[in-house]
Amino acid sequence: MSVAITALYTGILALIVVAMGINVTIYRFRYGVMIGDGGQNVLRRMVRIHGNTVENIPLCALLMALYEIDGGEKMVLHASGIALIVGRILFAGPLWVHDGPSPIRASGVTLTWGTTAILAVLNILQLRS
Known part of the structure; x- marks a missing residue:
């Protein structure tokens, strides 16, 4: 059983995590903290x-992989991967600039949590098949 779709999006998300980690390191050195x-x-x-x-990311990636292993719909997997990537970018962008409220950031959180919830429900429903 292949998890090629999950691997694609998890790979992209891992690169985002690495970039964010490097960014934290740069700021740590900048401020000596x-x-x-x-x-x-x-x-x-x-x-x-x-x-x-x-x-x-890890929980959502795991849910994607399980859904894919169980024969989940490819379009749902692609939509989930894209939604998670977009959600993480929408969350990070406004917070990068300021820490105040932001509807863009809220939409990023909603995409992330919504994707996770949908994949959780789809995994549960697949148990009935």
Whole structure:
């Protein structure tokens, strides 16, 4: 059983996580802060962008893989992968600039959580087949 579609999107998402991690490291060196945020608002935002992405991607990627292994619809998998990538970008973009409320950031969170919830339900429904 192939998980080629999940592998594609998980690979892209992994590169996003790596880029965000490198970004945190750059800001850590810039401010001379190796642990925590040192009271630097910008560093705190960069750490949360990275952390939030790391917190959300693995579960969704696992749900994608399980759905694909169980013969899930290819278009659903592609839509899920794209939604997750777009959701993570929409979440990170506004937070990169400021830490205030943002409808764009909220839409990114909604895409991420919505994708995770839909894949969870689809996995449960496949048990009945």
